[in-house]
Amino acid sequence: MPDTLKVTINAVSQLKGGYVDYTIVLRSDQDAVATLTVNRPDKMNAANRDVLDELNAHLSDIEADDSVEVVIITGEGDKAFVAGADINELARREPLDGLEAYMQRTYTRLAGLSKPTIAAVNGYALGGGCELSLACDIRVASDNAVFGLPETGLGIIPAAGGTQRLVELLGRGPALDMIITGRRLSAEEAHRWGLVTYLTDAEALIPTAAKVAERIRRKGITAVALARQIVAHTAKGDTDSGMFIERLAQAVLYATAEKQEGVEAFLDKRHPDFASVKGQHRFTSANN
Numbered sequence: 001m002p003d004t005l006k007v008t009i010n011a012v013s014q015l016k017g018g019y020v021d022y023t024i025v026l027r028s029d030q031d032a033v034a035t036l037t038v039n040r041p042d043k044m045n046a047a048n049r050d051v052l053d054e055l056n057a058h059l060s061d062i063e064a065d066d067s068v069e070v071v072i073i074t075g076e077g078d079k080a081f082v083a084g085a086d087i088n089e090l091a092r093r094e095p096l097d098g099l100e101a102y103m104q105r106t107y108t109r110l111a112g113l114s115k116p117t118i119a120a121v122n123g124y125a126l127g128g129g130c131e132l133s134l135a136c137d138i139r140v141a142s143d144n145a146v147f148g149l150p151e152t153g154l155g156i157i158p159a160a161g162g163t164q165r166l167v168e169l170l171g172r173g174p175a176l177d178m179i180i181t182g183r184r185l186s187a188e189e190a191h192r193w194g195l196v197t198y199l200t201d202a203e204a205l206i207p208t209a210a211k212v213a214e215r216i217r218r219k220g221i222t223a224v225a226l227a228r229q230i231v232a233h234t235a236k237g238d239t240d241s242g243m244f245i246e247r248l249a250q251a252v253l254y255a256t257a258e259k260q261e262g263v264e265a266f267l268d269k270r271h272p273d274f275a276s277v278k279g280q281h282r283f284t285s286a287n288n
Contacts, residue, residue: 038075041079063113071116119138
């Protein structure tokens with residue numbers, strides 16, 4: 001097995017004071033990209049409590065792992081990315097479960113991860129599966145993907161971020177259409193609406209996601225991190241405040257070794273080597 005490829009299937013990690021055995025959400029690492037695969041194909045990769053537990057544990061590991069620069073999330077097989085929450089668990093949920101909002105909190109944690117995230121959507125992405133993809137920065141979909149929020153048909157709402165992130169992404173009208181009618185979008189429709197950024201066939205799904213990850217990895221890691229935070233934290237604010245935060249972030253970036261490497265590489269007509277200056281910062285005065 002090459003040094004660049006590391007597969008973790010039964011690794012043990014701490015979770016809530018105990019331990020979790022990775023058997024449902026599998027992780028594989030290659031070239032600084034961690035791929036998390038929901039592995040319940042017999043249940044259409046439905047997101048039950050065990051899936052969320054293991055996803056949370058992986059997020060803890062990845063957040064602390066400096067070797068990981070980008071994360072890809074996908075589902076096992078070509079029938080489903082994640083075909084919603086586990087209905088058997090849903091049938092037993094009570095008001096306090098709604099307030100605990102474990103799935104919402106897990107997806108919010110994913111959305112706030114310090115590493116860029118890509119959803120590689122294969123097959124059905126319904127309910128909690130659609131919301132999982134919405135919590136990622138970028139969505140790549142195979143041509144057999146289907147997106148939908150069917151919760152109102154069960155007498156509930158998409159409460160793992162669906163009523164918020166879908167509106168941010170598509171706008172109020174299209175989002176409400178999907179939420180209150182249960183309308184499903186084909187991969188082509190999702191691409192046309194802007195829900196999906198890259199559309200490909202099933203065989204090219206993971207390679208396409210990997211190419212997107214590589215494009216991200218070639219950029220300045222500090223610049224990418226600040227850009228993601230600005231977009232996340234100013235999307236609902238006023239434009240003037242967002243512009244001010246943008247200026248502050250740019251001022252910070254002007255003092256980094258990454259900025260120096262990027263400019264010098266451009267002038268030298270070569271590709272920048274941001275890895276060579278990773279973790280270095282050039283905080284100098286304007287007079288130097």
